[in-house]
Amino acid sequence: MxxxxxxxxxxxxxxxTYKDRSLKFDExxxxxxxxHLSICAADQRYYTGTRGFEALAKKLPMALVHEGIGKVVYDPRGELSSGTLVVMVPNTPLEQDDIIAENYLRSSKFRSSGYDGFMQDYVFLGRDRIVPLPDNINPQVAAFTELITISTHAIARFERKSHxxxxxFGVWGDGNLGFITALILKKKYKxxxxxxxxxxxxxxDNFTFVDEVYQIDRIPEDLWIDHGFECVGGQGSQFAINQIIDYIQPEGSISILGVSEYPVEINTRMVLExxxxVIGSSRSGREDFVQTVDFMKEYPDILEYFGILVGHVCVVKTIQDIIHAFEKDLTSSWGKTVMEWRI
Structure with a gap:
């Protein structure tokens, strides 16, 4: 085909571009x-050219988007019926390690980061790179399941490594990742x-489910947290991490989720004192997708909260529609831009 x-x-x-792919392939x-595909900030850095000249020269041309869901068209084993809705796992490990998780192996491939993402008519995925979704799930929410798995993964690492x-808990960041992380924390630690x-x-104002919210320049001096999650990213992560250091109790943990293109300075003296x-987390693996889908099944009301994050929904039938969706996303100050993929 x-x-x-x-x-x-x-x-x-x-x-x-056109790629010939035989259906007589590995089972x-x-x-x-x-x-349904969801646009990520990383996709925008490629789209706008702000990723850096060397990275663009090395990775383009490339299909974007690593957040998305789809329906099974063909399963050579017949285990999944046609039309089954699944979330697609963008990380593709080439080896297995007893210590290092698949998303940290340097040999792993990641879609829309040097390898073609999900902006295709059909995506050929390994059987272990898909996770079936509940029948009644809102597809516009399910489109950014991958982003939710980032928080799931970070919290799982926190649970293994902190006291x-x-x-x-303190969550720094009032955007999508901060919203998701705070919501999962509140559900898990009632x-x-x-x-x-x-x-x-x-x-x-959207964080109605948490106990308290503060603007970063109006924090009470006597406030303390046991553990902090940085969900800011960019140059702002420097200020966020240092503020967490100021307000965290001794021997607490700081989970860093935000991505910065450039090195940031942190107050290592107080980290030592x-x-x-400090726990770094990046991307996620299949197990995080399974846990996230199970979490959605266990707490179905969480999907209503995630629905608040659905921003623009753009029907995509042409390349011009793709450009429109990316440009629309650039003007959005809140939530995720979802493409209904009908091209």
Missing amino acids: INQVYRLVSPRQFEV DFVVIRPT LRRQV DSKVIVFGKTEYKL KGIT
């Missing part, structure tokens, strides 16, 4: 037709206090 792949060839310019692969006094710190009042554990 001829598969059409919609690749970014230069900033703000997409082209269609470990399944053919998926994408239905057990977990009375007060008896604990979750406090969110951000810059923008109207964004903080307080005996703080």
Whole structure:
């Protein structure tokens, strides 16, 4: 079959390429037709050309988007019926390690980061790279399941590496990742206090499920947290991490989730004085997707909260529609832009 792949060839310019793919392939692969794709900040850095000249020269042309769901078109084993809705796992490990998780192996491939993402007519995925979704799930929410798995993964690492006094959590960041992380923490630790710190009042108004919210320049001096989660990213992560260091109790942990293109300075003196554990987390693996889907099944009401994050929904039938969706996303101050993939 001829598969059409919609690749970014230069900033703000997409082209269609054609790849011939036989259906007589390894039975470990399944053919998926994408239905809903979600635009990530990383996709925007490629689209706008702000990723850096060297990275663009090395990775383009490339199909974007690593957040998405689709329906099974063909399963050579017949285990999954046609039309089954699944979430697609963008990380593709090439080896297994008893210590290092698949998303940290340097040999792993990650879609829309040097390898074609989900902006294709059909995606050929390993059987272990898909996770079936509940029948009644909102597909616009399910589209950014991958982003939710980032928080799931970070919290799982926190649970393994931090001490057990977990009375007060602090989440820095009033955007999508901060919203998701705070929500999962509140669900998992019902008896604990979750406090969110951000810059923008109207964004903080969306955090109705947490115990307290504060603007970062109006934090009470006597406030303390046991553990902190940095969900800011960019240059702002420097200020966020240092503020967490100021307000965290000794021997607490700081989970860093935000991505910064450039190195940031942190107050290592106080990291040492307080005996703080710093936990880095990046991306996620299949197990995080399974846990996230199970979490959605266990707490179905969480999907209503995630629905608040659905921003623009753009129907995509042409390349011009793709450009429109990315440009629309650039003007959005809150939530995720979802593409209904009908191209």
